[in-house]
Structure formats: structure tokens, C-alpha cells
Amino acid sequence: MAVISYREALRAAMREELKRDDKVVIMGEEVAQFNGAYKVTEGLLKEFGPKRVVDTPISEAGFIGLGIGASMLGIRPVMELMFWSFSYVAFDQIVNNAGNIRYMSGGLINCPIVIRGPANGGTNVGATHSHTPEAILASHPGIKVVCPATPYDAKGLLKAAIRDNDPVYVMENTILYNDKGEVPDEDYIVPLGVADVKREGSDLTIVAHGRAVITSLKAAEVLEKEHGVSVEVVDLRSIRPLDEETILASVRKTHRALLVEENKPFCGVDAQVAYLIQSKAFDELDAPIHRVSSIDAPQIYCKRLEDQQLPDVNRVVREALKVLA
Amino acid sequence: MAKPAVLTHPESLKRPAGPSEYAKDPVNASMSKAEKIALYTKMARIRHFEQRCIRIYQQGKIGGFLHLYVGQEAVAAGTISLLGKHDHIITGYRDHGHGLMVGMGMNECMAELTGRVTGCSQGKGGSMHYFAPDKNYWGGHGIVGGQAPLGTGLAYAVKYMGLKGSCLAYMGDGAVNQGAVHEAYNLAALWDLPMIFVVENNGYSMGTSQERSTAHPGCLAKRAEGYNMAWDVINGHDVYEVRAKTALALKRAHEESKPTVLEIFTYRYFGHSMADPDKTYRDKDEIKEYRDKKDPVLLFEQELLREKVLTPELSQKINDAAMAEADKAAVFADESPDPTVADVTKHIYWEEDNRGPDTTSRGTIIFE
Ligand SMILES: Cc1ncc(C[n+]2csc(CCOP(=O)(O)OP(=O)(O)O)c2C)c(N)n1
Numbered sequence: 001m002a003v004i005s006y007r008e009a010l011r012a013a014m015r016e017e018l019k020r021d022d023k024v025v026i027m028g029e030e031v032a033q034f035n036g037a038y039k040v041t042e043g044l045l046k047e048f049g050p051k052r053v054v055d056t057p058i059s060e061a062g063f064i065g066l067g068i069g070a071s072m073l074g075i076r077p078v079m080e081l082m083f084w085s086f087s088y089v090a091f092d093q094i095v096n097n098a099g100n101i102r103y104m105s106g107g108l109i110n111c112p113i114v115i116r117g118p119a120n121g122g123t124n125v126g127a128t129h130s131h132t133p134e135a136i137l138a139s140h141p142g143i144k145v146v147c148p149a150t151p152y153d154a155k156g157l158l159k160a161a162i163r164d165n166d167p168v169y170v171m172e173n174t175i176l177y178n179d180k181g182e183v184p185d186e187d188y189i190v191p192l193g194v195a196d197v198k199r200e201g202s203d204l205t206i207v208a209h210g211r212a213v214i215t216s217l218k219a220a221e222v223l224e225k226e227h228g229v230s231v232e233v234v235d236l237r238s239i240r241p242l243d244e245e246t247i248l249a250s251v252r253k254t255h256r257a258l259l260v261e262e263n264k265p266f267c268g269v270d271a272q273v274a275y276l277i278q279s280k281a282f283d284e285l286d287a288p289i290h291r292v293s294s295i296d297a298p299q300i301y302c303k304r305l306e307d308q309q310l311p312d313v314n315r316v317v318r319e320a321l322k323v324l325a
Numbered sequence: 326m327a328k329p330a331v332l333t334h335p336e337s338l339k340r341p342a343g344p345s346e347y348a349k350d351p352v353n354a355s356m357s358k359a360e361k362i363a364l365y366t367k368m369a370r371i372r373h374f375e376q377r378c379i380r381i382y383q384q385g386k387i388g389g390f391l392h393l394y395v396g397q398e399a400v401a402a403g404t405i406s407l408l409g410k411h412d413h414i415i416t417g418y419r420d421h422g423h424g425l426m427v428g429m430g431m432n433e434c435m436a437e438l439t440g441r442v443t444g445c446s447q448g449k450g451g452s453m454h455y456f457a458p459d460k461n462y463w464g465g466h467g468i469v470g471g472q473a474p475l476g477t478g479l480a481y482a483v484k485y486m487g488l489k490g491s492c493l494a495y496m497g498d499g500a501v502n503q504g505a506v507h508e509a510y511n512l513a514a515l516w517d518l519p520m521i522f523v524v525e526n527n528g529y530s531m532g533t534s535q536e537r538s539t540a541h542p543g544c545l546a547k548r549a550e551g552y553n554m555a556w557d558v559i560n561g562h563d564v565y566e567v568r569a570k571t572a573l574a575l576k577r578a579h580e581e582s583k584p585t586v587l588e589i590f591t592y593r594y595f596g597h598s599m600a601d602p603d604k605t606y607r608d609k610d611e612i613k614e615y616r617d618k619k620d621p622v623l624l625f626e627q628e629l630l631r632e633k634v635l636t637p638e639l640s641q642k643i644n645d646a647a648m649a650e651a652d653k654a655a656v657f658a659d660e661s662p663d664p665t666v667a668d669v670t671k672h673i674y675w676e677e678d679n680r681g682p683d684t685t686s687r688g689t690i691i692f693e
């Protein structure tokens with residue numbers, strides 16, 4: 001096993017899939033000559049040439065729509081959005097076209113496209129650049145959404161996404177790009193829709209996705225050391241499909257649940273998870289479910305306040321203690 | 326209108342040094358000595374403000390993105406110096422120069438960059454999101470091209486209210502490939518709106534040279550023909566030329582209520598933003614060539630020295646004062662407080678900020 005960064009893991013996934021399948025094409029703004037705005041695609045142009053790794057103009061509706069069209073004929077485009085925030089100018093393509101084409105054609109047409117890029121706050125870039133649209137997009141049947149938190153998951157989920165025959169939207173996090181972790185040398189995938197218990201525990205279940213998993217793991221340490229509480233952390237990894245069974249199994253074990261996400265609270269992913277738990281494991285609960293989300297406002301620019309707007313370790317610990325009280 | 330000769334980017338470098346051929350244009354010839362000095366002073370202030378920003382960024386006090394305007398000053402200075410009471414402007418994220426030109430203070434601009442509550446947007450917008458609607462400045466927009474329809478709406482509103490005014494929407498050479506820009510072009514032309522689309526062509530969109538991003542019939546402005554719109558190209562290193570040609574577009578907006586696309590050739594000296602190491606996509610020599618031969622602030626200074634409007638002593642005084650003003654703004658930003666946690670949920674809805682007998686909606690609107 002090699003220890004590599006989240007960024008390198010994503011790159012390795014793309015490199016291996018480019019090699020495995022000559023229908024795979026990487027496309028996006030600055031992905032080729034500039035080696036990627038965040039250097040995720042570094043070296044791919046050199047290795048695979050300009051037919052496979054393509055720079056686009058700043059025309060998200062155009063090039064993403066083009067990728068969707070190409071995928072209908074069997075190309076497997078992996079499109080980079082410099083930020084998922086820029087998907088909003090391509091919303092019609094991403095939702096209406098990619099999400100509905102199979103259904104409206106009565107199953108005649110598939111759309112095996114991957115769109116990937118960072119979707120996170122916490123980088124001091126203000127409201128227009130800090131959107132986390134996983135809940136919005138996952139609310140559309142026809143679309144799959146994953147949010148890896150570790151290098152292992154980033155590589156495995158991206159490879160699974162590229163081999164998937166439906167549109168899969170991979171939401172990364174710029175703050176995680178330098179995080180390191182163990183990644184196997186041999187070929188593997190992380191199937192979509194399989195959550196991962198990142199830490200076992202018996203007193204409380206924390207359900208999280210994306211960077212909130214990392215925050216929750218840190219909070220679990222504090223809860224154990226300072227409060228003697230044993231916390232289980234379930235990383236959803238995949239938002240749609242959603243691994244309902246792993247969530248429920250954990251709640252059946254701990255009987256208490258805290259849901260943590262970096263989204264704003266209204267109709268966030270955790271609203272769906274809370275409904276799931278109360279509908280299928282209501283009798284298992286010893287306390288009401290609590291949530292920690294971002295403070296409900298457009299992302300503030302001021303860094304000191306943005307750090308407080310997002311869920312942090314302190315807030316997770318405080319809320320966990322309320323569930324345990 | 327007459328079709329101007331096509332300038333491609335390196336071509337604009339070949340223009341001979343020496344007096345501006347637009348000095349005698351009526352909009353420039355009619356400027357008083359004091360007005361010329363004021364215009365030069367504003368350009369110098371933009372330059373020194375941003376150079377001060379670099380230091381503050383390097384000290385770690387500015388985070389996120391910082392897109393500098395250094396090298397492009399004549400575009401904002403030339404165009405905005407012509408505007409009147411009912412002329413409005415809107416731009417992208419490279420927005421400091423426009424802000425200072427419309428009369429925003431260095432203090433509020435600097436404090437916004439460091440996220441202070443004394444900033445122009447109270448620390449909520451940052452570098453990319455300056456606003457001063459009281460000065461007809463509608464931002465500062467982070468999403469490429471998004472300002473073009475907004476600006477077209479400002480022009481629509483001006484016309485609707487029967488005012489003799491206009492809107493100038495600035496964008497980069499990469500932004501012209503956003504769908505929203507084309508939709509705005511069509512609306513402006515179809516509805517005869519007093520609109521000026523200003524394409525600040527600095528040759529690059531991030532690491533992509535203009536030739537690699539855009540299919541065009543010789544120049545970006547010429548795309549206007551597809552919408553039956555007037556267009557022109559401008560050497561953006563010469564503030565007199567910017568003024569002379571923009572004045573014609575303004576006249577078209579004010580008197581005929583017709584839109585124009587202006588493509589202004591310019592150059593940025595620093596990376597796309599401070600996060601861009603700027604080592605891969607262009608030559609250091611190219612930057613030097615522009616800095617040495619085409620610097621808009623320097624060229625205007627030389628012009629005014631030749632005209633005996635400026636003396637070296639006066640120029641020194643102006644530059645020293647601009648530097649001192651930027652230093653003071655840095656101190657002001659340092660000493661200003663942050664917004665509070667309670668401030669995070671303010672300014673989301675007008676109604677929540679203005680609760681009173683006349684506000685009518687009910688129910689939860691900010692969630693936990
Ligand atoms: C819709 C959208 N896509 C991508 C970006 C990221 N981005 C910001 S600026 C920029 C380059 C724009 O270049 P140009 O229009 O030439 O303006 P310049 O930066 O040169 O002033 C890109 C790709 C964005 N902000 N919005």
C-alpha cells in the first residue's frame with residue numbers, strides 16, 4: 001500500500017481509467033496545459049495527449065452539455081468543474097438533460113458521464129464560490145452523487161463512477177486535497193452506495209459525509225478522551241445511492257444519532273437521513289436525533305467567521321453531548 | 326460605423342511611442358489641467374493600492390482570491406472618467422480598479438479584503454465582491470459572465486425610467502464564451518438598450534491564451550455583428566484613446582439608445598490571482614515588454630509631462646500621497662474589528678432586517 005494524497009488518488013483513478021478504456025476523456029477548464037487549477041490532472045496531458053485530455057473555454061453549459069451528448073454515443077467523459085459552484089450556469093444540462101434522458105427515452109439512451117470537482121466552503125472565497133450542491137442534485141432521480149472524504153475512497157469512488165453507466169457527480173473538497181492516506185497498489189473500486197464505518201463505537205452514531213467525516217472523527221477522539229464516550233462514525237461516501245442499512249445497523253447498536261454535514265440545514269442530506277432513521281428505527285432511539293450543519297446564511301467571506309459558520313469539532317462535541325444527555 | 330483595422334494582441338505593442346493620437350480628440354482636448362491631473366492621480370491610486378494589497382496578501386491577512394488589476398488601469402480610468410449621473414457600471418471579480426475609480430475609499434476597500442466589518446460589504450463579499458450602489462457601481466461578481474445580463478438589466482431600468490443614461494458591463498476575454506453573455510448581447514440589441522459591453526482583453530483567461538479559448542472573426546468585438554450591434558477595438562494602454570472611443574459608444578447609448586461592444590486591449594502584470602504562480606503559460610519577456618513599453622500609468626504620465634500639465638515634482642507628490650494613503654488604509658484594515666457571529670445571519674432578507682408593522686411574511690426563514 002502506498003501513502004498518497006487525496007489529490008494523487010483522484011489523479012491515479014483517472015490515469016488508470018484512461019489506460020483501461022480508450023473511450024475515457026478528461027475535459028475541463030485548465031485541466032490540460034495548466035495541469036489543473038488544483039493540479040488534480042497534473043501530468044495527464046503529457047501522458048495521454050490532447051485527444052484524451054482537453055482544455056475547454058469558460059463555457060460550462062456548453063462543454064458539459066457536449067459531454068452529456070458524447071456520453072450518449074458511448075464516450076465516457078470525465079468533466080472537471082473548477083468548482084461545483086460553477087455548475088449553476090450549466091444546471092439545465094446537469095439536471096434536465098443528464099438526469100432525465102434515460103427516463104424520457106424509455107431506457108433507450110444512457111448517459112455515462114462523470115462530473116467532478118471541489119464543492120466546499122472554508123476557503124475564504126465568498127458566497128458565489130462555496131456551494132455544496134450534493135443535496136440539491138441528489139434530490140433528482142436519475143442522478144448519482146458521491147462525496148469522498150479520504151484518498152482511498154476518492155480513488156475507489158471515482159473509478160466506480162467512471163465505470164458506471166449513469167451520470168455520477170463526484171464532489172471533492174479543496175481542503176482535503178493534501179490529506180494523505182493508504183491506497184492499495186492493485187486495482188479496486190469502492191462501489192457506489194456503500195457507506196463505511198470509519199470508527200466503531202457503542203454510545204453514539206455520528207453520520208457524516210465529505211470533510212464533515214474528518215471533523216466528526218476528531219470530535220469522536222475528544223468525546224472519548226474527555227467525556228469517556230464511545231462514538232461510531234459512519235461515512236456515507238455516497239449520497240445517492242444511499243446505504244440505508246449501514247446507517248440503521250449503527251443506530252440499532254448505539255441507539256443515538258447525531259448527523260453532521262457542511263451543507264446549510266434546509267433540506268440538507270441529513271434531513272433525509274433523519275427521516276430514514278425515524279421511519280425505520282424509531283423504536284431503537286433513546287434520544288431525539290440532532291444535526292450539526294453550517295450556519296444558515298450565504299457563505300460569509302471573513303475567514304474567522306467562515307470557520308465558525310462551518311461545523312467544527314467544538315460544535316460537534318457540544319451537540320453530541322446534548323444527544324447523550 | 327467604420328470598421329476599424331483589426332488589432333491582435335501583440336500588434337497593439339507595435340504602436341509607436343510618443344504623443345497619443347487621441348490627445349486632440351474633443352473629450353480629451355476639452356479637459357482642464359486639473360481634470361487631467363485628477364485622472365492621473367486616480368490611476369496612480371489604483372496602482373499603489375493594489376501594490377499594497379500584494380504585501381498584505383503575502384503577510385497572510387488576505388485569504389481566498391485576490392485578482393489584481395495592475396496593468397489594466399487605463400480601462401477603468403478612461404471609461405469611468407466619462408460617466409454621468411445616470412451611467413452605471415458592473416464588472417467581474419477583478420474589481421478594485423473600478424471601485425476606486427467610482428470614488429470608493431481605500432479604507433473600505435482594504436478592510437473588505439481582510440474581512441473586516443468596516444469593509445465596503447462588511448466583510449461579507451471579499452475581493453471579488455465590491456459594491457457601491459450609491460456610486461452606480463453594482464459589483465464585483467465572482468461567476469464569469471454573470472454580470473453581463475445584470476448590466477443589461479441596469480440599462481433596461483435606466484431606459485424604462487426614461488433617464489438619459491447607460492450601463493457599462495466589463496468582462497474578460499474568457500468571459501465572452503459564457504452563454505449568458507451571448508443572451509445579454511441579443512437582448513441589448515433586440516431591445517435597443519443603452520448598454521456598453523466592455524471586453525477587457527488582457528490576452529489570457531487564467532492560463533489559457535485568448536487564441537486557445539475563443540473562435541472569432543479576427544477580434545472578439547466583431548462578434549457584435551452577429552447581433553447587429555456596433556463595435557470597436559481600443560488600445561487600452563492609452564487612456565486618451567479609451568476615452569475617445571468610449572465617448573462615441575456613450576453617445577450612441579445616450580442619444581440613440583443602442584448598445585455597443587468595445588474590446589479594449591490591455592495586459593495584466595501579475596498572475597490570474599495571487600494563487601497563480603504564473604510560470605507556465607507566458608514568457609517573462611512578454612510581461613517585461615508590456616511593463617516597459619506599454620504601461621498605461623507611465624504612458625499617461627509621460628503624456629502629461631509633455632503637455633506640461635505635470636511636472637516631475639508634482640508627479641512624485643501624487644505618487645507619494647497615493648502610497649501614503651494605501652499605507653493608512655492598511656492600518657485602518659488592521660485596526661478594524663471582524664463581523665460578529667450574529668452578523669452572519671444578517672443581510673440575507675430585507676424583511677428580516679426590517680421587521681415592523683408593515684412586514685407581512687410569517688414562518689421560519691433562517692433554519693438551525
Ligand atoms: C462560470 C465560471 N467558470 C469558471 C470560473 C473560474 N474563473 C474565474 S476567472 C477565470 C478566467 C477568466 O478570464 P477572463 O474572462 O479573460 O478575465 P481575466 O481574469 O483575464 O480578467 C475563470 C476560469 C468562474 N469564476 N466562473
Ligand SMILES: [Mg+2]
Nearest residue numbers: 497498529530
Ligand atoms: Mg483575460
